[in-house]
Amino acid sequence: MSKRTVNPEALPKPSGYAHGILAGNAVYLGGQTALDRDMQIVPGGIVEQFRQAFSNVLTTLAAAGGQPEDLVSVTIYLTDVDDYMAHGKEIGRIWREMAGSEYPAMAGIGVSRLWQKEAMIEIQGIAVIRDH
Numbered sequence: 001m002s003k004r005t006v007n008p009e010a011l012p013k014p015s016g017y018a019h020g021i022l023a024g025n026a027v028y029l030g031g032q033t034a035l036d037r038d039m040q041i042v043p044g045g046i047v048e049q050f051r052q053a054f055s056n057v058l059t060t061l062a063a064a065g066g067q068p069e070d071l072v073s074v075t076i077y078l079t080d081v082d083d084y085m086a087h088g089k090e091i092g093r094i095w096r097e098m099a100g101s102e103y104p105a106m107a108g109i110g111v112s113r114l115w116q117k118e119a120m121i122e123i124q125g126i127a128v129i130r131d132h
Contacts, residue, residue, distance in 0.1 A: 008063040011056055012039050020060040027064040027127040031077070032056035033119040041118040046083050047090045053123045054098060061127055068099035070127040074106045077122040081110040084121070 006020035006027070007013070012035055021028045034042045034049035035056065042052045058068055078084045084091065095103075104125070114122050 004064075006060055006064045008059050010037070010059050011035075012037065019056075020064055022064045022129075025129045027061060027066055027070070027129060029057050029060050029125040029127065031122045031124040032060070033114060033116055033122045035116070035119075041116050045087075046078075046080070046120050047087050047094070049119070049121045050084075050087075050091050050123075051094050051098075053121050054095070057123050057125055058098060061125075064127075064129065066127045066129040069102050070129050071099070071102075071104040071125050072128050074104050074123060074125040076106070076108045077111050077114060077124075078108060079111060079114060079120050081108065084108065 001024045003021055003023040005018045006022055007018060011019055017030055019030050019032070032053045033056075034052035036042055036052060042048050057074075061068070061070065076084075114120075
């Protein structure tokens with residue numbers, strides 16, 4: 001089975017990691033925080049950080065040839081689970097806006113801290129690209 005590194009031009013250039021790995025028809029999507037193109041965590045709280053982090057995940061998936069409905073597993077790491085839950089309706093609306101109403105297997109995990117101190121959320125996933 002061949003594998004290919006997926007590092008979209010639209011995302012910050014990685015150093016010491018890959019944004020994604022395409023192995024066969026599976027895409028392993030590396031953890032994405034709410035970093036923008038300028039390597040800054042977007043301001044505004046958990047909802048805005050979710051939008052940016054999930055957009056980064058979907059950008060990598062698209063660069064591998066996939067679509068949101070190809071996601072089979074998503075793990076969300078959170079520094080404040082209660083804050084995420086309090087904004088669940090808004091975050092759910094953003095998910096549906098960006099990925100539709102199909103949901104993969106998911107896990108939400110509370111953590112004490114993420115790589116960037118300002119990051120409140122990190123999202124990683126696995127996708128299986130149909131007919132790849």
